[in-house]
Amino acid sequence: MNDLLTISEIKKCPVHYVLAINDTLNVISGKWKLPILASILYGNYRYKDIQANIDKITPRMLSKELKELELNGVITRNVYDSTPVRIEYKMTESGKNILSVLDAMVDWGVSHRKSTFKHSD
Amino acid sequence: MNDLLTISEIKKCPVHYVLAINDTLNVISGKWKLPILASILYGNYRYKDIQANIDKITPRMLSKELKELELNGVITRNVYDSTPVRIEYKMTESGKNILSVLDAMVDWGVSHRKSTFKHSD
DNA sequence: ACTCTTACTATACAAAAGTATAGCAATACT
DNA sequence: AGTATTGCTATACTTTTGTATAGTAAGAGT
Numbered sequence: 001m002n003d004l005l006t007i008s009e010i011k012k013c014p015v016h017y018v019l020a021i022n023d024t025l026n027v028i029s030g031k032w033k034l035p036i037l038a039s040i041l042y043g044n045y046r047y048k049d050i051q052a053n054i055d056k057i058t059p060r061m062l063s064k065e066l067k068e069l070e071l072n073g074v075i076t077r078n079v080y081d082s083t084p085v086r087i088e089y090k091m092t093e094s095g096k097n098i099l100s101v102l103d104a105m106v107d108w109g110v111s112h113r114k115s116t117f118k119h120s121d
Numbered sequence: 122m123n124d125l126l127t128i129s130e131i132k133k134c135p136v137h138y139v140l141a142i143n144d145t146l147n148v149i150s151g152k153w154k155l156p157i158l159a160s161i162l163y164g165n166y167r168y169k170d171i172q173a174n175i176d177k178i179t180p181r182m183l184s185k186e187l188k189e190l191e192l193n194g195v196i197t198r199n200v201y202d203s204t205p206v207r208i209e210y211k212m213t214e215s216g217k218n219i220l221s222v223l224d225a226m227v228d229w230g231v232s233h234r235k236s237t238f239k240h241s242d
Numbered sequence: 243a244c245t246c247t248t249a250c251t252a253t254a255c256a257a258a259a260g261t262a263t264a265g266c267a268a269t270a271c272t
Numbered sequence: 273a274g275t276a277t278t279g280c281t282a283t284a285c286t287t288t289t290g291t292a293t294a295g296t297a298a299g300a301g302t
Contacts, residue, residue, distance in 0.1 A: 013159065020230025021155070021223060029150045031260070034142070038134065047279050058261060063280060073237040083269055084278045094236045097229060102142060104225035108218060109141025115215045116194040152290070168249050179291060184250055204299055205248045 024101060027074055032057055032065050037091070037098070040075060045088040074098065145222060148195055153178055153186050158212070158219070161196060166209040195219065 028034055032054070039053045051062055066089060069075045074095035080086040149155055153175070160174045172183055187210060190196045195216035201207040 016231065016234075017227050020227045020234065023230040023233060024226040025150065029146065048277090051279095056261095058263090059280065060262090060282090061260065064260095073233065084276085085268075087279065094233045097232070101222075101225045101229050104222045105145040106138050106141045108222050109144040110137065111218070112144060112194065112215045113137075113141065169247090172249095177291095179293090180250065181252090181292090182290065185290095205246085206298075208249065 023072070024098075027069070027072055027098060028101070030065070032061055033069070034102075036062070036065055036069065037074070037095070040089055040091055041096075041099075045090055047087060047089070050089070069095075144193070145219075148190070148193055148219060149222070151186070153182055154190070155223075157183070157186055157190065158195070158216075161210055161212055162217075162220075166211055168208060168210070171210070190216075 028037075035054045035057070036050060039050045042053075044050045044053050047062070047066075050066075051057060051059065054062075066075070066077070070077050070089075073092055075089050075091055078088045078090070080088065149158075156175045156178070157171060160171045163174075165171045165174050168183065168187075171187075172178060172180065175183075187196070187198070191198050191210075194213055196210050196212055199209045199211070201209065
């Protein structure tokens with residue numbers, strides 16, 4: 001799916017590190033992955049709620065990304081036999097931990113902006 | 122360039138966090154960014170060296186990505202007036218710190234793989 | 243004048259990622 | 273039978289990202 005080349009193809013960085021980095025990138029890259037994860041984290045578990053919560057996402061993209069996130073073990077999909085049918089997407093335990101990566105990204109991003117004197121954007 | 126939507130467009134997450142995350146994603150996403158950064162980190166400073174070091178990258182992509190990384194304040198470009206001309210790309214101090222993000226990604230990726238019992242890929 | 247080296251740029255094309263718009267299937271309620 | 277709600281799928285299209293291949297510019301050496 002993602003055939004990013006990385007450190008391994010260059011020198012000694014262990015292969016499983018590279019795989020790990022690629023896994024992580026797969027989970028967070030793309031236009032809608034983070035918005036979706038954030039929405040679920042903030043308590044929107046149902047398709048309609050997530051859709052309403054994210055401005056301008058199309059149903060195609062939403063279901064595509066939800067499928068991928070489920071496949072990657074980041075969220076779960078549960079069907080409840082109420083009526084109308086209720087389907088809930090929730091973060092897995094492992095999925096929740098991805099916040100630590102986001103924290104690292106915020107930290108670097110903020111200090112990088114400071115040290116590089118960016119004003120606008 | 123990257124109009125990733127994120128947490129802010131969903132709820133309360135502070136805007137500068139979102140900008141920070143987007144900055145970070147811009148620096149590491151795409152097929153060649155990490156290989157290039159890794160190559161420079163490993164001591165390949167010159168265009169030819171980086172190119173020789175990364176299998177199958179085209180000159181177009183290499184110069185495109187180097188420009189972007191420079192623009193983003195992650196690497197510097199220095200021209201030395203030797204002959205033939207020598208140009209060196211090096212990580213900025215801030216650029217080097219992005220390793221902390223990669224560490225977080227490796228950590229999550231590895232433990233996620235464990236907890237999800239992935240075997241192959 | 244020709245060749246070598248380094249560090250690229252130009253043009254055309256292919257593949258991947260995302261958008262727009264419409265419609266479907268299941269169940270219940272009226 | 274008709275309408276509403278939820279959770280999607282289908283098809284066609286545009287945009288972004290990456291590839292392939294060739295060529296350029298500047299200086300030194302022969």
